[in-house]
Amino acid sequence: MQTIAKLRILADAAKYDASCASSGVKGRDSLGGKGMGSAEGMGICHSYTPDGRCVSLLKILLTNFCIYDCRYCINRKSSNVQRARFTAAEVVALTLDFYRRNCIEGLFLSSGIIQSSNYTMEQLVEVARSLREDHDFRGYIHLKTIPDADPQLLALAGRHADRLSINIELPTSQGLQQLAPEKSASGIASAMGDVARHIDEARQEGQAHAAQKPVSLPGAQRARRARPARYAPGGQSTQMIVGADGASDAVILRTSSALYTGHRLRRVYYSAFSPIPNASADLPLQAPPLIREHRLYQADWLMRFYGFAHEEIIAPGATGMLDLEIDPKLAWALAHRQHFPINLNRAPKEWLLRVPGLGGRSVERLLAARSVRSLRLADLQQLHVASAKVLAFVELADYHPRPGALESAQLREQLIAQMAQGAVQRRHSGMHLTAAGQMALF
Amino acid sequence: MRAAPYGAESGQALSVLLDAPDDFAGFRQAARALLALGAAPDGVHWRWNDTLATRAAEGDLFADGKLSSAQDRVLTPDALDLLVPAPGRPVHIRKAQLAVLRDACCHRNPARFALCYRWLWRVQRMPQLAGDALDADWRDLERLAHAVGREIHKMHAFVRFRPAQDASGEPLHVAWFEPEHHIVRAASGFFMRRFTNMRWAILSPDCSVLWDLHALQWAPGATAAQAPGPDAGEALWLAYYQSTFNPARLKEQAMLREMPRRYWKNLPETQAISALVATARSRTGHMLAAMGDDPGEGEAAGAGEDS
Numbered sequence A: 001m002q003t004i005a006k007l008r009i010l011a012d013a014a015k016y017d018a019s020c021a022s023s024g025v026k027g028r029d030s031l032g033g034k035g036m037g038s039a040e041g042m043g044i045c046h047s048y049t050p051d052g053r054c055v056s057l058l059k060i061l062l063t064n065f066c067i068y069d070c071r072y073c074i075n076r077k078s079s080n081v082q083r084a085r086f087t088a089a090e091v092v093a094l095t096l097d098f099y100r101r102n103c104i105e106g107l108f109l110s111s112g113i114i115q116s117s118n119y120t121m122e123q124l125v126e127v128a129r130s131l132r133e134d135h136d137f138r139g140y141i142h143l144k145t146i147p148d149a150d151p152q153l154l155a156l157a158g159r160h161a162d163r164l165s166i167n168i169e170l171p172t173s174q175g176l177q178q179l180a181p182e183k184s185a186s187g188i189a190s191a192m193g194d195v196a197r198h199i200d201e202a203r204q205e206g207q208a209h210a211a212q213k214p215v216s217l218p219g220a221q222r223a224r225r226a227r228p229a230r231y232a233p234g235g236q237s238t239q240m241i242v243g244a245d246g247a248s249d250a251v252i253l254r255t256s257s258a259l260y261t262g263h264r265l266r267r268v269y270y271s272a273f274s275p276i277p278n279a280s281a282d283l284p285l286q287a288p289p290l291i292r293e294h295r296l297y298q299a300d301w302l303m304r305f306y307g308f309a310h311e312e313i314i315a316p317g318a319t320g321m322l323d324l325e326i327d328p329k330l331a332w333a334l335a336h337r338q339h340f341p342i343n344l345n346r347a348p349k350e351w352l353l354r355v356p357g358l359g360g361r362s363v364e365r366l367l368a369a370r371s372v373r374s375l376r377l378a379d380l381q382q383l384h385v386a387s388a389k390v391l392a393f394v395e396l397a398d399y400h401p402r403p404g405a406l407e408s409a410q411l412r413e414q415l416i417a418q419m420a421q422g423a424v425q426r427r428h429s430g431m432h433l434t435a436a437g438q439m440a441l442f
Numbered sequence B: 001m002r003a004a005p006y007g008a009e010s011g012q013a014l015s016v017l018l019d020a021p022d023d024f025a026g027f028r029q030a031a032r033a034l035l036a037l038g039a040a041p042d043g044v045h046w047r048w049n050d051t052l053a054t055r056a057a058e059g060d061l062f063a064d065g066k067l068s069s070a071q072d073r074v075l076t077p078d079a080l081d082l083l084v085p086a087p088g089r090p091v092h093i094r095k096a097q098l099a100v101l102r103d104a105c106c107h108r109n110p111a112r113f114a115l116c117y118r119w120l121w122r123v124q125r126m127p128q129l130a131g132d133a134l135d136a137d138w139r140d141l142e143r144l145a146h147a148v149g150r151e152i153h154k155m156h157a158f159v160r161f162r163p164a165q166d167a168s169g170e171p172l173h174v175a176w177f178e179p180e181h182h183i184v185r186a187a188s189g190f191f192m193r194r195f196t197n198m199r200w201a202i203l204s205p206d207c208s209v210l211w212d213l214h215a216l217q218w219a220p221g222a223t224a225a226q227a228p229g230p231d232a233g234e235a236l237w238l239a240y241y242q243s244t245f246n247p248a249r250l251k252e253q254a255m256l257r258e259m260p261r262r263y264w265k266n267l268p269e270t271q272a273i274s275a276l277v278a279t280a281r282s283r284t285g286h287m288l289a290a291m292g293d294d295p296g297e298g299e300a301a302g303a304g305e306d307s
C-alpha cells in the first residue's frame, strides 16, 4: 500500500482523539544542532479543519490493527474498517516532511495494540527515538502510552517525548468494564501514577541541577554536572469520552478533579462520543453531545483557573448535570446570589474571578487599575465587559444594580434573552475592526 | 520648562523620520530625546521610510543630502539626540509595557507612533498613569499590540514552505505570506530558531527575508508569482488534512474565527474545505441540525476567557 493510502486510513483512525495540544515546553530550538525544530512554550495551531479543531500535530496511528474490542472505538477488532500499518521509518519521514513545510509542531503518535502491549509500545518508542537521535528533531512529540506495557518502556518513552498520555477512556471503572472489557481501570491508574512519579523526579532533579554551583575542575575549567535526563517536560494528559456511558457530569468532574490533584495531570480532554461508522450495536447512533462537551470544558476551566471545587460547580443533590443553556459560572452565581453584587473596587481577587463574564485577563487589568484609582462603569466599557451578565453581579463607584434585580425570579430568563441579543449585535457590528479607528488621535 | 530649542516658538511642527515602518529602536531613541526636550505630542509628526527596501536601495537617506533641502524640521532620531543638551528625566515603565509599545509600533495604523509618544509624554507628567491599565490611550495601545501579536502568531502558524532551488542550485525552502501589519521582521527570529539548519526565504509584498544558515538577509518586497507552486509532496499534507477532519462535528464558524478567509489563498489545504463541508452536511447533516448552532463552541480556547 502506498504511503498516501496508509496516511488516509491512519489519520482517519486517529481523529477521534482530542488531546492534540503542543504546549508546555519552553526554550528549545535548533541553534547549534543538526536537525530542526523548536518549542517556545505556547503551542501553535497551524491549520483548522471545518470541525473547528486545530491542526497542531501530525496525529496518526502507527497501525489501526487491534486485538482489543473497545465498543466505542472504530479500530476495535470486530469493526470492519480497512486496516493499515506504517513502518517507523515512514512515520519519521512524514513528520519531518510536514514539519519542514511548517505545517505542524510535531507528532502525536498512538496505535492499536498488535501482538502485545510491549511490542506495540516498543514500536512507538522507536519512532520517537529515531526522530530525536537519528534526525536531531527538536519539535514536539506526544506519545500515547499503552498502560500495561513494561515500565522500562514507559521510562524510555518519557525520555524522548514531550508529553505522554494514557487515556482514562471513561469516567468510571464500571463504564470501562462494560465498554472496554479488555482494559483495566487499575492498570490505567497505576500507569498514570508511574508517569507522574517519573515527571516529578525529573523535575526535582532538574531544579536541583539548576540550583547547583558550577563544579570547579582542575585546569581552570568550570563545568556543571551532566544535566539529568529529561522526562516528558510537557507533562501528562488524558482523555475521557463523554456520552458513551451513563456517567453524569458530576461524576465526570469528580474524576477529573481527582486526576488533577492525584496525578497532577496537565489536561483532561473531554471528547463527545462521536458516531462512528460500523458502530457497535451497544451504542445507538446519536448526535455527539457537543454543547455538553463545551460546558464540561468550561467547568474544567473553572476548576483549574478560577478556584472552583468540583462539588461547587454541580451541587450535590442536584440533577448531576451541567446547565446546557447557561455557562457554569453564571449558573453558580445565580444559585448563590447572596454573595453578590461584588464590589469591584474592594472585593479580593478570588471574588472578582467568580463574577460571571469576567475572565482572568480582565480581572488582572481591573486589579492593576484599581490600585491607582477608583473603578467606574466606563472602565468596564473600556474593557468590553460591560455585558448584562457582568452588570447583574457587580457594583462600582458610579454603578449599582437596580434594587431587587438580583433577587428577581426572572433574572435567569432576562439574562438569557439579553445575552442572545448581545451575541447578535456583536456579530453584526464588527466590533474588533472599529477598535483601531476609534483612536481619534488627529 | 526649558524653551524648546528646535524652533517650536516659530509655530512649526517637528517631524521625526524613522528608518522603517516598524523602527521601534528609532522611535525609542527619538522619544527619549523628545521627552528630554519636553516636546508636546501634538507638535510632533512621525514619518517613516515605507519599506525596508527603500533603505536597502537608497542607502543612507541623509548621507547624500537627498532630503535636506525642504527638511529643516525633519529630523532622524540620531539628529534629535544632538539637540538634547543633557540627559532628561527618564520615564520608567515596566518591561511588559515596553513590549506592548514595541508590538504596537508594528501595526499598520498610521497613528501608532504618535499614540505611543502621547502615552509616554503623559506618563512623564503623571507617573501614576503608568499603573492605570484601563487608561484609554493605554487600552488603544494594547489593542494595537494585541492585533500585532495575533498576526505574528498567525504568521508563525500559516507560513507554508515549499521546496525549491536558488540560482546556484542549492535547496531553498520558500514561502509567500501577506501579513496585515509590519511584522515580517518581528516574526522572523522564530523561523531562524526553528529552521536553523535549513535555507529558507519568506517573500512578502513589503519585504522579504532570507536565512542563509548564518544570518537573516533583508530584501525588497516580492510578488506571489516569485514563490514556487505546489510540489508533488504537498499531496500528502492535503490527504492528511482531509482525513483528520471529523464530519460529525462540523463547526465552520469556529474554523473561520481562527483561520479567517483572508489567509486562505496562501494555505494549500483550504482548497479542500468546500468539498469537506459539502460531504459532511450530506452525511451527518440531519443529526447536527437537531443540535442547533452553538457560537460559544470551541475547545479550551473558547471556554477560557469570559467564563
Ligand code: SF4
Residues within 6 Å of the ligand: A066, A067, A068, A069, A070, A073, A074, A075, A076, A077, A111, A112, A113, A180
Ligand atoms: S485498544 Fe481499544 S481503544 Fe485502543 S485501538 Fe484498540 S479497540 Fe481502539
